[in-house]
Amino acid sequence: xxxxxxxxxxxxxxxxxxxxxxxxxxxxxxxxxxxxxxxxxxxxxxxxxxxxxxxxxxxxxxxxxxxxxxxxxxxxxxxxxxxxxxxxxxxxxxxxxxxxxxxxxxxxxxxxxxxxxxxxxxxxxxxxxxxxxxxxxxxxxxxxxxxxxxxxxx
Amino acid sequence: xxxxxxxxxxxxxxxxxxxxxxxxxxxxxxxxxxxxxxxxxxxxxxxxxxxxxxxxxxxxxxxxxxxxxxxxxxxxxxxxxxxxxxxxxxxxxxxxxxxxxxxxxxxxxxxxxxxxxxxxxxxxxxxxxxxxxxxxxxxxxxxxxxxxxxxxxx
DNA sequence: CTTCAAGTTAAAGTAAGCTTTAAGTCAATA
DNA sequence: TATTGACTTAAAGCTTACTTTAACTTGAAG
Numbered sequence: 001x002x003x004x005x006x007x008x009x010x011x012x013x014x015x016x017x018x019x020x021x022x023x024x025x026x027x028x029x030x031x032x033x034x035x036x037x038x039x040x041x042x043x044x045x046x047x048x049x050x051x052x053x054x055x056x057x058x059x060x061x062x063x064x065x066x067x068x069x070x071x072x073x074x075x076x077x078x079x080x081x082x083x084x085x086x087x088x089x090x091x092x093x094x095x096x097x098x099x100x101x102x103x104x105x106x107x108x109x110x111x112x113x114x115x116x117x118x119x120x121x122x123x124x125x126x127x128x129x130x131x132x133x134x135x136x137x138x139x140x141x142x143x144x145x146x147x148x149x150x151x152x153x154x
Numbered sequence: 155x156x157x158x159x160x161x162x163x164x165x166x167x168x169x170x171x172x173x174x175x176x177x178x179x180x181x182x183x184x185x186x187x188x189x190x191x192x193x194x195x196x197x198x199x200x201x202x203x204x205x206x207x208x209x210x211x212x213x214x215x216x217x218x219x220x221x222x223x224x225x226x227x228x229x230x231x232x233x234x235x236x237x238x239x240x241x242x243x244x245x246x247x248x249x250x251x252x253x254x255x256x257x258x259x260x261x262x263x264x265x266x267x268x269x270x271x272x273x274x275x276x277x278x279x280x281x282x283x284x285x286x287x288x289x290x291x292x293x294x295x296x297x298x299x300x301x302x303x304x305x306x307x308x
Numbered sequence: 309c310t311t312c313a314a315g316t317t318a319a320a321g322t323a324a325g326c327t328t329t330a331a332g333t334c335a336a337t338a
Numbered sequence: 339t340a341t342t343g344a345c346t347t348a349a350a351g352c353t354t355a356c357t358t359t360a361a362c363t364t365g366a367a368g
Contacts, residue, residue, distance in 0.1 A: 010344065020345085021327055029325090039334045041345055065325070101255060164314065174315085175357055183355090193364045195315055219355070 006035075006043040016052040023052075031055060031069055047080060054089075160189075160197040170206040177206075185209060185223055201234060208243075 013020045026032045027042075032051050034042040051072065058068045074089045075081045167174045180186045181196075186205050188196040205226065212222045228243045229235045 008344080019327075022325085024346095025326055037334085037345095039345085041334065059325095101259060105255060162314080173357075176355085178316090179356055191315095191364085193315085195364065213355090 005046060007046065007048070008044075009042050012044045012048060012052070016049055017056070018052060026052075026055065026065075029065055029069070031065065031072060050081070050086070054086075159200060161200065161202070162198075163196050166198045166202060166206070170203055171210070172206060180206075180209065180219075183219060183223065185219065185226060204235075204240070208240075 007015075009020045009023060012018075012023060016023075018026075023032070023042075027034055032044075032048050032055075034044050034048070037043055054072070055065075055068055058071060059065070063071070071089050075085055161169075163174045163177060166172075166177060170177075172180075177186070177196075181188055186198075186202050186209075188198050188202070191197055208226065209219075209222055212225060213219070217225070225243050229239055
């Protein structure tokens with residue numbers, strides 16, 4: 001049991017729930033950092049747990065590691081992130097979550113009307129068939145904002 | 155301009171928005187089927203457009219092709235799917251959408267309280283740190299139902 | 309008939325997000 | 339000190355969902 005202020009890989013792994021291979025991967029991807037022991041083993045600061053917590057939460061909401069890296073870059077480079085720093089990025093992120101919820105609601109409501117008609121396709125259904133015939137993806141996809149949109153045909 | 159009841163690859167591609175390579179892939183994955191011309195070229199029935207519409211809509215909501223295949227398997231094997239058949243699977247799917255929305259809302263609300271405290275981690279924050287110390291993933295993840303849950307550490 | 313866009317196949321490539329493997333080193337305990 | 343579990347690296351492997359490539363064939367228009 002150690003009460004030190006540096007953590008080993010296994011401690012971070014256990015406490016964060018990430019496999020050590022994931023921790024190494026995140027380090028390579030520059031999402032987290034680690035110092036080294038005399039013998040070359042990784043030593044983490046406690047703060048890494050908070051970063052990892054954010055990484056998991058963000059990826060649960062569907063952010064890519066690339067996006068997460070960007071979010072994390074809003075944290076100060078030099079000083080230890082304060083409560084206010086975290087709040088800033090969390091609030092930013094909250095907006096995304098709201099967007100995603102709204103997107104799904106629009107989709108659901110569109111689907112709702114589809115259940116009524118049973119079509120789910122062809123010219124009439126904008127949810128599923130955004131660019132057949134006259135309709136373009138852009139118009140049809142009004143229901144689906146960018147956060148959830150997948151371009152048609154790839 | 156052809157008014158036939160069979161469609162070529164390029165027609166289906168244009169009308170569905172899927173690349174022909176994707177159509178071939180879906181056929182290999184048994185999500186759609188096609189008959190063949192004398193010379194061995196694919197000929198699609200019109201109904202494939204509806205299937206493709208469903209595939210796009212479902213994948214937009216985050217279903218994997220595996221899950222989509224399962225959904226599609228609810229359609230009748232022999233007869234052409236009726237409006238009622240489509241309604242059955244659409245309704246089933248609507249439930250999923252609602253689950254997903256609820257999941258995001260819980261997440262957002264949890265995050266909301268996190269904005270208040272600025273923690274986003276460690277023992278107190280169930281959103282981001284579901285299994286540190288005493289907390290288990292299962293308990294912590296009460297906020298995150300299965301549809302959105304990613305197991306920690308992989 | 310010729311021509312050429314459209315179609316065919318198998319196989320390899322891509323991107324994300326990690327895990328696994330292999331072969332070897334560190335560090336804490338007995 | 340000897341052991342053993344924890345750790346190290348580079349590189350390859352995995353899964354999903356497709357796309358790209360290469361080399362060749364169909365089929366419809368002129």
